[in-house]
Amino acid sequence: MTTARLHLGQTLSFDGSPFEDGLGAVRHDRHGALLVQDGHIAAIGPAETLKAAHPQADRVDHGTALIVPGLIDAHAHYPQTRIIASWGKRLIDWLNSYTFPEEMRFGDPAYAAEVASAYLDLLLANGTTSVCSYCTIHPASVDALFDAAAARNMRVFAGKTCMDRNAPDGLRDTVQSAHDDSLALLERWHGRGRAGYVITPRFSPTSTPEQLEALGALWAAHPDCLMQTHLSEQTDEIAWVRDLFPEARDYLDTYEQHGLLGARGLYGHAIHLEPRERDWLRETGAALVHCPTSNTFIGSGLFDMDGLMAEGQRVALATDTGGGSSFSMLRTMAAAYEIGQLRGRALHAAELLWLGTQGSARALHAADRIGNLAPGLEADFTVLDLASTPAIAQRSARAGDIWEALFATIMLGDDRAIAATYVAGARAAPA
Structure with a gap:
Protein backbone atom coordinates (compact mmCIF):
# COMPACT_ATOMS: atom_id res chain seq x y z
CA MET A 1 0.00 0.00 0.00
CA THR A 2 1.36 3.41 -0.99
CA THR A 3 1.60 6.38 1.33
CA ALA A 4 -1.57 8.41 1.51
CA ARG A 5 -1.37 11.96 0.16
CA LEU A 6 -3.60 14.80 1.31
CA HIS A 7 -4.34 17.53 -1.23
CA LEU A 8 -5.39 20.80 0.39
CA GLY A 9 -7.33 23.58 -1.34
CA GLN A 10 -10.85 24.48 -2.31
CA THR A 11 -12.79 21.39 -3.38
CA LEU A 12 -15.85 21.01 -5.58
CA SER A 13 -17.77 17.79 -6.12
CA PHE A 14 -21.26 16.63 -7.06
CA ASP A 15 -24.05 14.81 -5.21
CA GLY A 16 -26.30 14.95 -8.26
CA SER A 17 -26.96 16.98 -11.39
CA PRO A 18 -27.32 20.77 -11.11
CA PHE A 19 -29.67 20.57 -14.11
CA GLU A 20 -32.07 18.52 -12.00
CA ASP A 21 -31.25 19.51 -8.42
CA GLY A 22 -29.84 23.03 -8.73
CA LEU A 23 -26.89 24.10 -6.63
CA GLY A 24 -27.95 21.64 -3.96
CA ALA A 25 -26.25 19.02 -6.15
CA VAL A 26 -22.84 20.66 -5.64
CA ARG A 27 -20.56 20.51 -2.62
CA HIS A 28 -17.98 23.29 -2.29
CA ASP A 29 -15.54 23.51 0.59
CA ARG A 30 -13.45 26.67 0.73
CA HIS A 31 -10.96 24.91 3.02
CA GLY A 32 -11.20 21.37 1.75
CA ALA A 33 -9.01 18.34 1.33
CA LEU A 34 -8.81 15.27 -0.89
CA LEU A 35 -7.15 12.12 0.45
CA VAL A 36 -5.57 9.96 -2.26
CA GLN A 37 -4.16 6.47 -1.85
CA ASP A 38 -3.30 3.71 -4.33
CA GLY A 39 -4.54 5.79 -7.26
CA HIS A 40 -8.02 6.25 -5.78
CA ILE A 41 -9.82 8.82 -3.69
CA ALA A 42 -9.96 7.64 -0.10
CA ALA A 43 -11.82 10.61 1.41
CA ILE A 44 -12.97 14.16 0.76
CA GLY A 45 -13.99 16.71 3.35
CA PRO A 46 -12.96 19.74 5.40
CA ALA A 47 -9.21 20.18 5.59
CA GLU A 48 -9.01 20.29 9.37
CA THR A 49 -11.05 17.11 9.72
CA LEU A 50 -8.93 15.13 7.27
CA LYS A 51 -5.65 16.49 8.60
CA ALA A 52 -6.62 15.35 12.09
CA ALA A 53 -7.76 11.94 10.87
CA HIS A 54 -4.65 11.34 8.72
CA PRO A 55 -1.70 13.01 10.44
CA GLN A 56 0.85 10.76 8.72
CA ALA A 57 -0.32 11.54 5.18
CA ASP A 58 1.95 13.52 2.91
CA ARG A 59 0.50 16.94 2.18
CA VAL A 60 0.25 18.93 -1.03
CA ASP A 61 -1.02 22.45 -0.40
CA HIS A 62 -2.70 24.00 -3.44
CA GLY A 63 -3.51 27.21 -1.55
CA THR A 64 -6.69 28.86 -2.80
CA ALA A 65 -6.78 26.87 -6.05
CA LEU A 66 -9.92 24.86 -6.79
CA ILE A 67 -9.68 21.06 -6.95
CA VAL A 68 -12.29 19.67 -9.37
CA PRO A 69 -12.85 16.30 -11.04
CA GLY A 70 -10.60 15.63 -14.02
CA LEU A 364 -19.48 7.08 -21.09
CA HIS A 365 -20.98 4.75 -18.47
CA ALA A 366 -17.92 5.42 -16.32
CA ALA A 367 -19.38 7.50 -13.49
CA ASP A 368 -18.52 4.70 -11.08
CA ARG A 369 -14.85 5.32 -11.86
CA ILE A 370 -14.29 8.92 -13.01
CA GLY A 371 -15.99 12.32 -13.24
CA ASN A 372 -16.34 13.22 -9.56
CA LEU A 373 -14.45 13.58 -6.30
CA ALA A 374 -15.83 10.80 -4.11
CA PRO A 375 -14.39 7.92 -2.08
CA GLY A 376 -13.65 4.89 -4.21
CA LEU A 377 -13.34 6.71 -7.52
CA GLU A 378 -10.12 6.86 -9.47
CA ALA A 379 -8.06 9.87 -8.44
CA ASP A 380 -8.24 11.84 -11.69
CA PHE A 381 -8.53 15.50 -10.78
CA THR A 382 -7.65 18.96 -12.00
CA VAL A 383 -6.45 21.91 -9.96
CA LEU A 384 -7.68 25.27 -11.26
CA ASP A 385 -5.90 28.55 -10.59
CA LEU A 386 -8.79 31.01 -10.33
CA ALA A 387 -6.47 33.98 -10.91
CA SER A 388 -4.25 32.59 -13.66
CA THR A 389 -3.96 35.75 -15.77
CA PRO A 390 -4.20 39.46 -14.94
CA ALA A 391 -7.58 39.66 -16.68
CA ILE A 392 -8.99 36.72 -14.71
CA ALA A 393 -7.36 37.84 -11.45
CA GLN A 394 -8.96 41.28 -11.54
CA ARG A 395 -12.37 39.76 -12.23
CA SER A 396 -11.95 37.03 -9.62
CA ALA A 397 -11.06 39.65 -7.02
CA ARG A 398 -14.55 41.10 -7.47
CA ALA A 399 -16.30 37.72 -7.28
CA GLY A 400 -19.01 37.49 -4.66
CA ASP A 401 -18.91 33.70 -4.45
CA ILE A 402 -17.19 30.64 -5.87
CA TRP A 403 -19.50 30.60 -8.88
CA GLU A 404 -18.53 34.07 -10.05
CA ALA A 405 -14.86 33.16 -9.65
CA LEU A 406 -15.23 29.85 -11.49
CA PHE A 407 -17.30 31.43 -14.25
CA ALA A 408 -14.55 33.97 -14.94
CA THR A 409 -12.05 31.15 -15.36
CA ILE A 410 -14.42 29.23 -17.63
CA MET A 411 -15.02 32.23 -19.87
CA LEU A 412 -11.49 33.63 -19.93
CA GLY A 413 -9.33 30.65 -19.07
CA ASP A 414 -6.99 28.42 -21.06
CA ASP A 415 -4.13 26.05 -20.22
CA ARG A 416 -2.64 28.73 -17.95
CA ALA A 417 -5.55 28.15 -15.58
CA ILE A 418 -4.47 24.52 -15.08
CA ALA A 419 -2.29 24.61 -11.98
CA ALA A 420 -1.95 20.81 -12.05
CA THR A 421 -3.48 17.70 -13.59
CA TYR A 422 -3.47 14.42 -11.67
CA VAL A 423 -4.08 11.01 -13.22
CA ALA A 424 -4.72 8.10 -10.87
CA GLY A 425 -3.23 10.20 -8.08
CA ALA A 426 0.04 11.03 -9.90
CA ARG A 427 0.83 14.49 -11.18
CA ALA A 428 0.75 14.46 -14.97
CA ALA A 429 0.95 18.16 -15.85
CA PRO A 430 2.44 20.70 -15.89
CA ALA A 431 5.74 18.87 -16.28
Whole structure:
Protein backbone atom coordinates (compact mmCIF):
# COMPACT_ATOMS: atom_id res chain seq x y z
CA MET A 1 0.00 0.00 0.00
CA THR A 2 1.36 3.41 -0.99
CA THR A 3 1.60 6.38 1.33
CA ALA A 4 -1.57 8.41 1.51
CA ARG A 5 -1.37 11.96 0.16
CA LEU A 6 -3.60 14.80 1.31
CA HIS A 7 -4.34 17.53 -1.23
CA LEU A 8 -5.39 20.80 0.39
CA GLY A 9 -7.33 23.58 -1.34
CA GLN A 10 -10.85 24.48 -2.31
CA THR A 11 -12.79 21.39 -3.38
CA LEU A 12 -15.85 21.01 -5.58
CA SER A 13 -17.77 17.79 -6.12
CA PHE A 14 -21.26 16.63 -7.06
CA ASP A 15 -24.05 14.81 -5.21
CA GLY A 16 -26.30 14.95 -8.26
CA SER A 17 -26.96 16.98 -11.39
CA PRO A 18 -27.32 20.77 -11.11
CA PHE A 19 -29.67 20.57 -14.11
CA GLU A 20 -32.07 18.52 -12.00
CA ASP A 21 -31.25 19.51 -8.42
CA GLY A 22 -29.84 23.03 -8.73
CA LEU A 23 -26.89 24.10 -6.63
CA GLY A 24 -27.95 21.64 -3.96
CA ALA A 25 -26.25 19.02 -6.15
CA VAL A 26 -22.84 20.66 -5.64
CA ARG A 27 -20.56 20.51 -2.62
CA HIS A 28 -17.98 23.29 -2.29
CA ASP A 29 -15.54 23.51 0.59
CA ARG A 30 -13.45 26.67 0.73
CA HIS A 31 -10.96 24.91 3.02
CA GLY A 32 -11.20 21.37 1.75
CA ALA A 33 -9.01 18.34 1.33
CA LEU A 34 -8.81 15.27 -0.89
CA LEU A 35 -7.15 12.12 0.45
CA VAL A 36 -5.57 9.96 -2.26
CA GLN A 37 -4.16 6.47 -1.85
CA ASP A 38 -3.30 3.71 -4.33
CA GLY A 39 -4.54 5.79 -7.26
CA HIS A 40 -8.02 6.25 -5.78
CA ILE A 41 -9.82 8.82 -3.69
CA ALA A 42 -9.96 7.64 -0.10
CA ALA A 43 -11.82 10.61 1.41
CA ILE A 44 -12.97 14.16 0.76
CA GLY A 45 -13.99 16.71 3.35
CA PRO A 46 -12.96 19.74 5.40
CA ALA A 47 -9.21 20.18 5.59
CA GLU A 48 -9.01 20.29 9.37
CA THR A 49 -11.05 17.11 9.72
CA LEU A 50 -8.93 15.13 7.27
CA LYS A 51 -5.65 16.49 8.60
CA ALA A 52 -6.62 15.35 12.09
CA ALA A 53 -7.76 11.94 10.87
CA HIS A 54 -4.65 11.34 8.72
CA PRO A 55 -1.70 13.01 10.44
CA GLN A 56 0.85 10.76 8.72
CA ALA A 57 -0.32 11.54 5.18
CA ASP A 58 1.95 13.52 2.91
CA ARG A 59 0.50 16.94 2.18
CA VAL A 60 0.25 18.93 -1.03
CA ASP A 61 -1.02 22.45 -0.40
CA HIS A 62 -2.70 24.00 -3.44
CA GLY A 63 -3.51 27.21 -1.55
CA THR A 64 -6.69 28.86 -2.80
CA ALA A 65 -6.78 26.87 -6.05
CA LEU A 66 -9.92 24.86 -6.79
CA ILE A 67 -9.68 21.06 -6.95
CA VAL A 68 -12.29 19.67 -9.37
CA PRO A 69 -12.85 16.30 -11.04
CA GLY A 70 -10.60 15.63 -14.02
CA LEU A 71 -12.14 17.06 -17.18
CA ILE A 72 -13.59 14.53 -19.64
CA ASP A 73 -13.80 15.07 -23.41
CA ALA A 74 -16.56 12.80 -24.72
CA HIS A 75 -15.98 13.18 -28.48
CA ALA A 76 -12.73 13.92 -30.29
CA HIS A 77 -10.69 12.93 -33.33
CA TYR A 78 -7.07 12.65 -32.23
CA PRO A 79 -5.89 12.12 -35.84
CA GLN A 80 -7.04 15.69 -36.56
CA THR A 81 -4.63 17.19 -34.02
CA ARG A 82 -2.42 18.73 -36.68
CA ILE A 83 -5.23 20.15 -38.81
CA ILE A 84 -7.02 21.99 -36.01
CA ALA A 85 -7.93 25.58 -36.93
CA SER A 86 -8.00 24.97 -40.69
CA TRP A 87 -9.85 27.67 -42.58
CA GLY A 88 -13.14 28.05 -44.29
CA LYS A 89 -14.93 24.73 -44.74
CA ARG A 90 -18.23 23.17 -43.76
CA LEU A 91 -18.52 19.54 -42.78
CA ILE A 92 -18.34 17.60 -46.07
CA ASP A 93 -15.71 19.92 -47.58
CA TRP A 94 -13.83 19.79 -44.26
CA LEU A 95 -13.60 16.01 -44.49
CA ASN A 96 -12.44 16.01 -48.11
CA SER A 97 -10.04 18.94 -47.89
CA TYR A 98 -8.42 18.43 -44.50
CA THR A 99 -9.49 15.34 -42.60
CA PHE A 100 -9.14 12.55 -45.13
CA PRO A 101 -5.70 13.61 -46.45
CA GLU A 102 -4.39 13.80 -42.88
CA GLU A 103 -5.95 10.50 -41.83
CA MET A 104 -4.19 8.78 -44.75
CA ARG A 105 -0.92 9.39 -42.90
CA PHE A 106 -1.96 7.20 -39.96
CA GLY A 107 -1.15 4.07 -41.91
CA ASP A 108 2.38 4.80 -40.71
CA PRO A 109 2.58 3.49 -37.11
CA ALA A 110 5.43 5.86 -36.26
CA TYR A 111 3.41 8.88 -37.33
CA ALA A 112 0.37 7.66 -35.43
CA ALA A 113 2.46 7.17 -32.28
CA GLU A 114 3.98 10.65 -32.60
CA VAL A 115 0.60 12.36 -32.92
CA ALA A 116 -1.02 10.25 -30.20
CA SER A 117 1.67 11.19 -27.69
CA ALA A 118 1.51 14.88 -28.57
CA TYR A 119 -2.29 14.83 -28.42
CA LEU A 120 -2.55 13.29 -24.96
CA ASP A 121 0.07 15.69 -23.63
CA LEU A 122 -2.04 18.58 -24.95
CA LEU A 123 -5.06 17.17 -23.15
CA LEU A 124 -3.21 16.83 -19.86
CA ALA A 125 -1.86 20.37 -20.16
CA ASN A 126 -5.47 21.53 -20.50
CA GLY A 127 -6.70 19.58 -17.47
CA THR A 128 -8.36 16.77 -19.44
CA THR A 129 -7.79 13.37 -17.87
CA SER A 130 -10.03 11.18 -20.08
CA VAL A 131 -11.17 11.28 -23.69
CA CYS A 132 -13.36 9.29 -26.06
CA SER A 133 -11.69 9.50 -29.47
CA TYR A 134 -12.12 8.31 -33.00
CA CYS A 135 -9.01 6.87 -34.61
CA THR A 136 -8.63 6.11 -38.36
CA ILE A 137 -9.34 2.99 -40.39
CA HIS A 138 -5.81 1.81 -39.57
CA PRO A 139 -5.53 -0.57 -36.60
CA ALA A 140 -2.12 0.96 -35.87
CA SER A 141 -3.83 4.27 -35.10
CA VAL A 142 -5.81 2.56 -32.33
CA ASP A 143 -2.76 0.80 -30.93
CA ALA A 144 -0.88 4.10 -30.93
CA LEU A 145 -3.49 5.92 -28.86
CA PHE A 146 -3.98 3.13 -26.34
CA ASP A 147 -0.21 2.65 -26.01
CA ALA A 148 0.25 6.37 -25.35
CA ALA A 149 -2.63 6.35 -22.86
CA ALA A 150 -1.20 3.33 -21.03
CA ALA A 151 2.16 5.09 -20.72
CA ARG A 152 0.33 7.98 -18.99
CA ASN A 153 -2.08 5.72 -17.08
CA MET A 154 -5.04 7.61 -18.56
CA ARG A 155 -8.55 6.21 -18.84
CA VAL A 156 -9.18 6.50 -22.58
CA PHE A 157 -11.99 5.24 -24.81
CA ALA A 158 -11.32 4.81 -28.54
CA GLY A 159 -11.94 2.72 -31.62
CA LYS A 160 -11.04 2.13 -35.24
CA THR A 161 -13.09 4.37 -37.53
CA CYS A 162 -14.93 2.27 -40.12
CA MET A 163 -15.69 3.53 -43.66
CA ASP A 164 -16.32 1.48 -46.79
CA ARG A 165 -17.70 4.17 -49.11
CA ASN A 166 -17.59 7.91 -49.87
CA ALA A 167 -13.96 8.16 -48.78
CA PRO A 168 -10.71 8.24 -50.79
CA ASP A 169 -8.83 5.20 -52.02
CA GLY A 170 -6.59 4.01 -49.22
CA LEU A 171 -9.00 5.26 -46.56
CA ARG A 172 -11.73 2.67 -46.99
CA ASP A 173 -12.02 -0.72 -45.37
CA THR A 174 -14.61 -3.39 -46.18
CA VAL A 175 -17.55 -4.93 -44.42
CA GLN A 176 -15.42 -7.88 -43.36
CA SER A 177 -12.24 -6.00 -42.44
CA ALA A 178 -14.19 -3.41 -40.44
CA HIS A 179 -15.74 -6.18 -38.37
CA ASP A 180 -12.60 -8.30 -38.05
CA ASP A 181 -10.18 -5.45 -37.32
CA SER A 182 -12.58 -3.99 -34.76
CA LEU A 183 -13.01 -7.38 -33.09
CA ALA A 184 -9.26 -7.97 -32.91
CA LEU A 185 -8.66 -4.52 -31.42
CA LEU A 186 -11.53 -4.99 -28.99
CA GLU A 187 -10.10 -8.28 -27.81
CA ARG A 188 -6.63 -6.74 -27.48
CA TRP A 189 -7.58 -3.56 -25.64
CA HIS A 190 -11.02 -3.55 -24.06
CA GLY A 191 -10.70 -3.64 -20.28
CA ARG A 192 -6.90 -3.79 -20.43
CA GLY A 193 -5.65 -1.35 -17.81
CA ARG A 194 -7.72 1.81 -18.22
CA ALA A 195 -8.62 1.26 -21.89
CA GLY A 196 -12.16 0.96 -23.21
CA TYR A 197 -12.85 -0.05 -26.80
CA VAL A 198 -15.52 1.83 -28.74
CA ILE A 199 -17.17 0.42 -31.88
CA THR A 200 -16.88 3.30 -34.37
CA PRO A 201 -18.75 3.71 -37.65
CA ARG A 202 -17.82 7.25 -38.68
CA PHE A 203 -21.33 8.11 -39.80
CA SER A 204 -23.97 6.66 -42.09
CA PRO A 205 -22.75 8.34 -45.32
CA THR A 206 -19.38 6.58 -45.14
CA SER A 207 -20.70 3.11 -44.37
CA THR A 208 -22.81 0.87 -46.56
CA PRO A 209 -25.87 -0.70 -44.95
CA GLU A 210 -23.94 -3.98 -44.94
CA GLN A 211 -21.10 -2.47 -42.94
CA LEU A 212 -23.49 -0.85 -40.48
CA GLU A 213 -25.16 -4.24 -40.09
CA ALA A 214 -21.83 -5.95 -39.39
CA LEU A 215 -20.89 -3.36 -36.76
CA GLY A 216 -24.33 -3.65 -35.19
CA ALA A 217 -23.79 -7.40 -34.91
CA LEU A 218 -20.39 -6.81 -33.33
CA TRP A 219 -21.96 -4.47 -30.76
CA ALA A 220 -24.68 -7.00 -30.00
CA ALA A 221 -21.97 -9.59 -29.34
CA HIS A 222 -20.07 -7.18 -27.08
CA PRO A 223 -22.77 -5.06 -25.41
CA ASP A 224 -20.44 -3.82 -22.66
CA CYS A 225 -18.58 -1.73 -25.27
CA LEU A 226 -19.56 1.79 -26.19
CA MET A 227 -20.50 2.68 -29.76
CA GLN A 228 -19.81 6.15 -31.17
CA THR A 229 -20.90 7.89 -34.35
CA HIS A 230 -22.25 11.21 -35.66
CA LEU A 231 -25.85 12.34 -35.96
CA SER A 232 -27.58 15.33 -37.55
CA GLU A 233 -24.64 17.71 -37.46
CA GLN A 234 -25.53 19.81 -40.53
CA THR A 235 -28.59 20.19 -42.72
CA ASP A 236 -26.76 19.29 -45.95
CA GLU A 237 -25.43 16.15 -44.24
CA ILE A 238 -29.01 15.18 -43.33
CA ALA A 239 -30.09 15.69 -46.94
CA TRP A 240 -27.20 13.46 -48.06
CA VAL A 241 -28.30 10.74 -45.64
CA ARG A 242 -31.85 11.00 -46.96
CA ASP A 243 -30.55 10.40 -50.49
CA LEU A 244 -28.38 7.47 -49.43
CA PHE A 245 -31.06 5.83 -47.26
CA PRO A 246 -34.40 6.67 -48.93
CA GLU A 247 -36.21 3.97 -46.97
CA ALA A 248 -35.16 5.35 -43.56
CA ARG A 249 -37.66 7.33 -41.49
CA ASP A 250 -34.94 9.79 -40.46
CA TYR A 251 -31.17 9.95 -39.82
CA LEU A 252 -31.37 8.04 -36.54
CA ASP A 253 -33.24 5.26 -38.30
CA THR A 254 -30.14 4.52 -40.40
CA TYR A 255 -28.48 3.39 -37.18
CA GLU A 256 -31.58 1.90 -35.58
CA GLN A 257 -32.26 -0.39 -38.55
CA HIS A 258 -28.77 -1.88 -38.25
CA GLY A 259 -28.48 -2.46 -34.51
CA LEU A 260 -26.58 0.74 -33.77
CA LEU A 261 -28.97 2.40 -31.35
CA GLY A 262 -28.69 1.67 -27.66
CA ALA A 263 -28.03 2.93 -24.16
CA ARG A 264 -24.27 2.72 -24.62
CA GLY A 265 -24.40 4.68 -27.86
CA LEU A 266 -22.74 8.10 -28.20
CA TYR A 267 -24.18 10.35 -30.90
CA GLY A 268 -22.03 13.36 -31.66
CA HIS A 269 -23.60 16.78 -32.37
CA ALA A 270 -27.34 15.89 -32.59
CA ILE A 271 -28.30 19.44 -33.50
CA HIS A 272 -31.09 19.08 -36.07
CA LEU A 273 -33.16 16.29 -34.53
CA GLU A 274 -36.68 15.30 -35.54
CA PRO A 275 -39.30 14.77 -32.78
CA ARG A 276 -39.23 10.99 -33.33
CA GLU A 277 -35.44 10.96 -32.98
CA ARG A 278 -35.57 12.91 -29.75
CA ASP A 279 -38.23 10.61 -28.32
CA TRP A 280 -36.41 7.43 -29.24
CA LEU A 281 -32.98 8.64 -28.08
CA ARG A 282 -34.50 9.45 -24.70
CA GLU A 283 -36.34 6.13 -24.49
CA THR A 284 -33.21 4.11 -25.24
CA GLY A 285 -31.02 6.13 -22.83
CA ALA A 286 -28.48 6.97 -25.55
CA ALA A 287 -26.09 9.90 -25.04
CA LEU A 288 -25.94 13.07 -27.11
CA VAL A 289 -22.55 14.78 -27.22
CA HIS A 290 -22.52 18.58 -27.47
CA CYS A 291 -19.51 19.92 -29.40
CA PRO A 292 -19.96 23.70 -29.21
CA THR A 293 -16.69 25.05 -30.63
CA SER A 294 -17.01 22.68 -33.59
CA ASN A 295 -20.64 23.63 -34.16
CA THR A 296 -19.75 27.31 -34.43
CA PHE A 297 -16.39 26.85 -36.23
CA ILE A 298 -17.84 24.67 -38.99
CA GLY A 299 -21.17 26.50 -38.99
CA SER A 300 -23.36 23.57 -38.01
CA GLY A 301 -26.01 25.14 -35.79
CA LEU A 302 -27.08 25.67 -32.18
CA PHE A 303 -27.53 22.66 -29.90
CA ASP A 304 -30.76 22.71 -27.88
CA MET A 305 -29.22 22.10 -24.46
CA ASP A 306 -32.15 23.44 -22.44
CA GLY A 307 -34.83 21.61 -24.36
CA LEU A 308 -32.93 18.31 -24.48
CA MET A 309 -32.07 18.39 -20.79
CA ALA A 310 -35.64 19.32 -19.86
CA GLU A 311 -36.99 16.27 -21.68
CA GLY A 312 -34.56 13.95 -19.90
CA GLN A 313 -31.85 13.34 -22.49
CA ARG A 314 -28.38 12.16 -21.46
CA VAL A 315 -25.91 14.87 -22.59
CA ALA A 316 -22.12 15.06 -22.57
CA LEU A 317 -19.64 17.78 -23.57
CA ALA A 318 -16.73 17.56 -26.00
CA THR A 319 -14.14 19.50 -27.99
CA ASP A 320 -14.55 17.55 -31.27
CA THR A 321 -10.97 18.45 -32.14
CA GLY A 322 -9.93 19.16 -34.87
CA GLY A 323 -13.31 20.37 -36.17
CA GLY A 324 -13.53 21.95 -32.75
CA SER A 325 -11.23 24.92 -32.38
CA SER A 326 -9.66 24.22 -28.98
CA PHE A 327 -8.16 21.37 -26.96
CA SER A 328 -9.42 23.10 -23.80
CA MET A 329 -12.55 21.93 -22.04
CA LEU A 330 -12.69 25.33 -20.35
CA ARG A 331 -13.00 26.98 -23.76
CA THR A 332 -15.55 24.30 -24.67
CA MET A 333 -17.63 25.18 -21.60
CA ALA A 334 -17.43 28.85 -22.55
CA ALA A 335 -18.69 28.06 -26.05
CA ALA A 336 -21.54 26.00 -24.58
CA TYR A 337 -22.50 29.02 -22.51
CA GLU A 338 -22.45 31.28 -25.58
CA ILE A 339 -24.62 28.88 -27.59
CA GLY A 340 -26.99 28.63 -24.64
CA GLN A 341 -27.28 32.40 -24.61
CA LEU A 342 -28.13 32.43 -28.31
CA ARG A 343 -30.95 29.98 -27.51
CA GLY A 344 -32.14 32.07 -24.56
CA ARG A 345 -30.71 30.01 -21.67
CA ALA A 346 -27.64 31.08 -19.67
CA LEU A 347 -25.99 27.93 -18.32
CA HIS A 348 -24.69 28.23 -14.76
CA ALA A 349 -21.03 27.62 -13.98
CA ALA A 350 -22.03 24.53 -11.98
CA GLU A 351 -23.90 23.13 -14.98
CA LEU A 352 -20.98 23.79 -17.33
CA LEU A 353 -18.48 22.07 -15.05
CA TRP A 354 -20.87 19.16 -14.49
CA LEU A 355 -21.25 18.65 -18.24
CA GLY A 356 -17.47 18.43 -18.66
CA THR A 357 -16.98 16.03 -15.75
CA GLN A 358 -19.81 13.93 -14.31
CA GLY A 359 -22.15 14.49 -17.25
CA SER A 360 -19.56 13.14 -19.67
CA ALA A 361 -18.68 10.31 -17.27
CA ARG A 362 -22.34 9.29 -17.14
CA ALA A 363 -22.56 9.32 -20.93
CA LEU A 364 -19.48 7.08 -21.09
CA HIS A 365 -20.98 4.75 -18.47
CA ALA A 366 -17.92 5.42 -16.32
CA ALA A 367 -19.38 7.50 -13.49
CA ASP A 368 -18.52 4.70 -11.08
CA ARG A 369 -14.85 5.32 -11.86
CA ILE A 370 -14.29 8.92 -13.01
CA GLY A 371 -15.99 12.32 -13.24
CA ASN A 372 -16.34 13.22 -9.56
CA LEU A 373 -14.45 13.58 -6.30
CA ALA A 374 -15.83 10.80 -4.11
CA PRO A 375 -14.39 7.92 -2.08
CA GLY A 376 -13.65 4.89 -4.21
CA LEU A 377 -13.34 6.71 -7.52
CA GLU A 378 -10.12 6.86 -9.47
CA ALA A 379 -8.06 9.87 -8.44
CA ASP A 380 -8.24 11.84 -11.69
CA PHE A 381 -8.53 15.50 -10.78
CA THR A 382 -7.65 18.96 -12.00
CA VAL A 383 -6.45 21.91 -9.96
CA LEU A 384 -7.68 25.27 -11.26
CA ASP A 385 -5.90 28.55 -10.59
CA LEU A 386 -8.79 31.01 -10.33
CA ALA A 387 -6.47 33.98 -10.91
CA SER A 388 -4.25 32.59 -13.66
CA THR A 389 -3.96 35.75 -15.77
CA PRO A 390 -4.20 39.46 -14.94
CA ALA A 391 -7.58 39.66 -16.68
CA ILE A 392 -8.99 36.72 -14.71
CA ALA A 393 -7.36 37.84 -11.45
CA GLN A 394 -8.96 41.28 -11.54
CA ARG A 395 -12.37 39.76 -12.23
CA SER A 396 -11.95 37.03 -9.62
CA ALA A 397 -11.06 39.65 -7.02
CA ARG A 398 -14.55 41.10 -7.47
CA ALA A 399 -16.30 37.72 -7.28
CA GLY A 400 -19.01 37.49 -4.66
CA ASP A 401 -18.91 33.70 -4.45
CA ILE A 402 -17.19 30.64 -5.87
CA TRP A 403 -19.50 30.60 -8.88
CA GLU A 404 -18.53 34.07 -10.05
CA ALA A 405 -14.86 33.16 -9.65
CA LEU A 406 -15.23 29.85 -11.49
CA PHE A 407 -17.30 31.43 -14.25
CA ALA A 408 -14.55 33.97 -14.94
CA THR A 409 -12.05 31.15 -15.36
CA ILE A 410 -14.42 29.23 -17.63
CA MET A 411 -15.02 32.23 -19.87
CA LEU A 412 -11.49 33.63 -19.93
CA GLY A 413 -9.33 30.65 -19.07
CA ASP A 414 -6.99 28.42 -21.06
CA ASP A 415 -4.13 26.05 -20.22
CA ARG A 416 -2.64 28.73 -17.95
CA ALA A 417 -5.55 28.15 -15.58
CA ILE A 418 -4.47 24.52 -15.08
CA ALA A 419 -2.29 24.61 -11.98
CA ALA A 420 -1.95 20.81 -12.05
CA THR A 421 -3.48 17.70 -13.59
CA TYR A 422 -3.47 14.42 -11.67
CA VAL A 423 -4.08 11.01 -13.22
CA ALA A 424 -4.72 8.10 -10.87
CA GLY A 425 -3.23 10.20 -8.08
CA ALA A 426 0.04 11.03 -9.90
CA ARG A 427 0.83 14.49 -11.18
CA ALA A 428 0.75 14.46 -14.97
CA ALA A 429 0.95 18.16 -15.85
CA PRO A 430 2.44 20.70 -15.89
CA ALA A 431 5.74 18.87 -16.28
